[in-house]
Amino acid sequence: MTKPLLRVLEGSVLERPPIWIMRQAGRYLPEYRELRSRAKNFLDFCYAPALATEAVMQPLRRFPLDAAILFSDILVVPDALGRSVSFVEGEGPKLDPLIEEGAWRFGDVEKSLQRLAPVYETVERIKSQLPKETALIGFAGAPWTVATYMLQGEGGEKDRARRAAYHRPGDVDALLAVLVEATARHLAEQVKAGAECVQIFESWAEGLPPALFERLVLKPTEALIARLASLGASVPVIAFPRGCGGYLKLYTERVKAQAIGIDTGTDPAFASAAARPGQALQGNLDPQLLVAGGEALRRGAEAVIEGFRGRPHIFNLGHGITPEAKPEHLAALVDLVKGRA
């Protein structure tokens, strides 16, 4: 029998939505914090198949979740491309930024990605240990989101990245083309290793005028999904354009994804009206409700379930779970979504 999450990605409306949680393997779990302390750098942790696999399995031992997602980071792609990515405690990622003036050079994409072999080994290991009802999701950042980090050199502000899109349009388009190719290959390798579907995180779809949304978000994501198919990796795609606001309808029309991730700041009714008929939607509980818990959590979860009722729906948060979330609140949420509360 097909796993519930995959059935929804095929367009089925289930009586109760399958559930998984963005960053379900993460700092809100004490066992994760212990595990994480065994590697000095975050990327070393991501590149250690035994540690990364254990991180994925931890939440599954606590909660009957319907999917596991590879433990990795969207910045492994620029890391493989030689942008010396590092994670500074409490400050987020730092990259050797692409300089505002001067040439940008990248080596051979296929060869660069060999550095990510441990990631694909992690996918294989997870696949061999997963409960049989649990789907395995691979993932990558969308080209513009990853390009933003590469242009900016860090997270947070995106001014230098957007400025580059105006100042050096040809170079930014070439960078996006490199990222389309690298990301498609990276996802195809995950699929080859056992991923049953993939999520594309467009974390920085916000704040773009129409011409840039077209050029930086829509076109590269279309190209990525087409290239993924041409590489023979024909699995369902969940595309998550966080912060895309009023562009949602345009995005669902243009991006050929089986499911669209919906962020916390979007009304499920608005999202449903923007989706293609029968298209699955994923989301969108406020992560702060897993800190708050109690009656607010129950009402919030019910509003999400009701909001997406009648269409293929994967229950999730509208953003990653935060370190302050309480595991017992997640347990209560899973019970509620599964009708056991």
Place this chain on the structure above:
Amino acid sequence: MTKPLLRVLEGSVLERPPIWIMRQAGRYLPEYRELRSRAKNFLDFCYAPALATEAVMQPLRRFPLDAAILFSDILVVPDALGRSVSFVEGEGPKLDPLIEEGAWRFGDVEKSLQRLAPVYETVERIKSQLPKETALIGFAGAPWTVATYMLQGEGGEKDRARRAAYHRPGDVDALLAVLVEATARHLAEQVKAGAECVQIFESWAEGLPPALFERLVLKPTEALIARLASLGASVPVIAFPRGCGGYLKLYTERVKAQAIGIDTGTDPAFASAAARPGQALQGNLDPQLLVAGGEALRRGAEAVIEGFRGRPHIFNLGHGITPEAKPEHLAALVDLVKGRA
């Protein structure tokens, strides 16, 4: 003859839109940086009528803008309410945050606002010096945006603020009620001193689930506009719900504002479809284009003008001008919008 900006707020469609720029008095101007250096703290600068008035007049000497906006800060309201606001160079504002546990107390609103007398004196001084075609805009932060700073203690993240809305709903609603009253009185005093219209900055409308958008954004803003009218300050209102995304139609229906500010990440076509018939829209050029300049600026500005053509439109950026913007690019933009390029 009525000033062009005020005519648009009455619903007129002008051949060329009037133009002003958010943060037009600001760090991108060398003469502002010199002026700013005369006061140690930013709030001292805001509370010095001679300095604040001069800051307002500076861009008007360079560019034939259609409006001036009071030089002040949305955080003067919590400052008046006793939250000891300070601005740390390079870090943004810091407030004595409302603690997560324990009672929140505020004194008498009318009495607290007496601290803001220098702001109203500034409005009077500006009014007496303005060119006769230039409209004078007063402003304040929307209740939720100001509350977010008060709950969080700083800008940037909003997690503690949103958590408080779930954890302590009664207290957060009471805080919003205090802010509705204080903000309405603050705006009414600006109108009494000479402001011809007011802008309400809802800078943090993003990321809210429907129930919170209703409770934190829509209801307090409706209450604020109603209270402003009941205080006799019947001037046009420009409401700017930055990042409200898919809620825009709901916002335009509920918030009785003469104009709606549109952010950079919103398609003018989407905004026009969301607006009430004949309602004025303001925006929404990407501020990065005033850094980039040249052909990209020209194309971007023309797309904005075309995007709002046929409806009452006030040309502006979709976010404040940045310190990196070049004054000569703003000069070129004003010429272009006024048909002199």
